[in-house]
Amino acid sequence: MKVLFLKDNLPTAMAGEIKEVKPGFARNFLIPQGIAELANRSSIERVEKLRKQAEVRRGEMKTKWQTVANEINLLNLEIVAQTGPTGKLFGSVTNSQIASSIEENLDGVTIDRRSIRITQPIKMIGSYKVPMKLFEGVDAEVNLLVKSDGNIMTEEMVEITEGKVETEPEITDEESPSEDLIEEKSELPSEEVEKEESAPEIESSEEE
Incomplete structure (x- = not known):
């Protein structure tokens, strides 16, 4: 199914582009969200206008995020x-922690944790330079110092508890739901989709 993208929806397409996508992805996500519309003769004539409008918006956003990058x-x-005697952390520093710390230091700025690119898990105290991708063509690098809170745990305690620490899911570059996932879900009968979305979680209980 060919659709005209009205808004940027990376990495699938940019505003003003006409692309072939799976029908379920178009019907269940792109069109209802106002991200795209079916490509027809009328919409094709609007392509150039949409592209120019999108370029202006991207230019404004790039300028805004470049200012933020300079501050970061x-x-x-x-x-x-919390650390052990060798400086090993109880768990690791997460993208969300870094994003929250940046927001505390910069008024009126909201940081998407996906923009923070931790190349290796931060599990030791010390100084780090953490790269960030704030916008297309706008990168930043934040200086981070990880310190111990003074409550030193034994190495045995760190090893025992480390596996219990909740970790964030892996960060990917995709900013929209998977086309394959939405397409697969759209092929289910409507009753099954409704059950899948509304079925409550059942907690298991042990008999005494």
């Missing part, structure tokens, strides 16, 4: 964590 590059963040 000057930050020196500190995150305090």
Whole structure:
């Protein structure tokens, strides 16, 4: 099914592009969300206008995020964590922790945790430079100092409890639901989809 993208929906397409997508992805996500519309003669004539409007919006957003990037590059963040005697952390520093720390230091700025690119898990105290991708063509690097909170745990305690720490799901570059997932779900009978979405979770109980 050919659709005209009205808004940027990375990595699938940018506003003003006409692309072939799976019918379920178009009907269940792109069109209801106002991200795209069916491509016809009328919409094709609007392509150039949409592209120009999108370029203006992207230019404005890029300028905004470049200003934020310049401020982030000057930050020196500190995150305090529980550690063992060798400086090993109880768990690791997460994208969300870094995003929250940046927001605390920059008024009126909201940071998407997916923009933070931790290349290797941060599991030791020390200084780090954490890369960020704020917008297309706009990168930043934040200085991070990880310190111990002074409550030193034994190595045995760190090893025992480390497996119990909740970790964030892996960050991917995709900013929209999977086309294959939405297409697969759309092929289910409507009753099954409704059951899948509304079925409550059942907690198991043990008999005494």
